[in-house]
Amino acid sequence: MPDLFAFPITTRWKPQHPDRIQIYSLPTPNGVKVSIMLEESGLPYEPHLVDIGKNESHLAEFKSLNPNAKIPAIIDPDGPGGKPIGMFESGAILIYLADKTGKFMPQDPARRWETIQWVFFQMASIGPMFGQVGFFHKFAGKDYEDKRPLERYVTETKRLLAVLDERLEGRAWIMGEDYGIADIASLGWVRNLIGFYEARDLVAYDSLKHVPGWLDRALARPAVQRGLTIPKRG
Template sequence: MDHLSSFPITQRWPAKHPDRLQLYSLPTPNGVKVSIMLEEIGLPYEPHLVDIGKNESWTPEFLSLNPNGKIPAIIDPDGPGGKPLGLFESGAILLYLAEKTGKLLPSDPVGRYETLQWVFWQMAAVGPMFGQVGFFHKFAGREYEDKRPLERYRAESERLLRLLETRLQDRQWIMGDDYTIADISVLGWVRNLVGFYGAGELVHYEQLKAVPDWLERALARPGVQRGLTIPARG
């Protein structure tokens, strides 16, 4: 096993347990995907808080691991072939961890690809749309006189929620009886939309039934509860 010192990011965030997977993150909707996943699968890891409010994700050390400057990112000291692997993009990390451990991703090809399509749906649609609603409803976008951008993203977010509502009809989880990385990928964003962003009324969340029930089931999971607070904020 090669030493983690070959990764410049460890100079700023030293590893106390270099034999464990290293997580560089913050409890945001994207960040908690990986901490929840790690808690659910029980893989030993060491979390490091990357404070995006202080632009720490744009430091040379972090950019050496993720040139896109976004959390989360990981280093697995026991990657393929026993060599360290650095990885960024939350969806890619979820897939990697699922395949590494054989957990939370169906083994049959049909189920596997169906699960992955929902993960990619979150990455391509839910995250960007809900994030724009947050900007235009809660943050600086509120100052814009032109409300057409907010309405555009509000309407699309509502459509996405109703799509998820249809998918979850008579289902416990996105893939039916099995909780998977698809649920982990989506749950933090729905929670943020109606909680932190305070946009539930805006997207008519109260008119939904299956989505709130699904979110309640997900948030009751011990692994989810732990993962939502990791890394601990200072």
């Protein structure tokens, strides 16, 4: 049985099944990337809810696994060489799990790197920009008298959606006929943008030709629907 108690995070979020991947998360656009990937790949895992509304990600136990104090993070008891490994950053975790399972990542080296660059496109652009739209449109930023920040982020979000829309022309998924981690990385953010952030009209979502169909196809996957609610909120 792997000794996960060498990881300080397990003193607060105690594993009941230490032989399974431990995921510390919340169903946010970043968090659901990992839960969807785990559901899609069929790996056994144990979820732990980290309530960021209560600043639990800033607790010392959590920061021992992710010093950046952001969800999600995982511990894999069967990491490289059969030894436990802890990981943070959702994009890195997606790549790790794809390599571990041999699923949702092309085996061809050129297409593998093409996939990774689209994961980074989400990490570096879609996530930060869509998040700013959410802040300035729905949350505290909406009360700012100066509307130039919102306008800037809306303009950039429209541009990013257009990039994704162009990529999906003639393709069912970001990498073509094969659904993979590039889709898993982005789908939660697009869903959040038009749903929770209430920015559908603001970013002219319905004028897009290919993104809406892609999102509908992704949300029709049973593993995606399950992953969107894991860990269960209290």
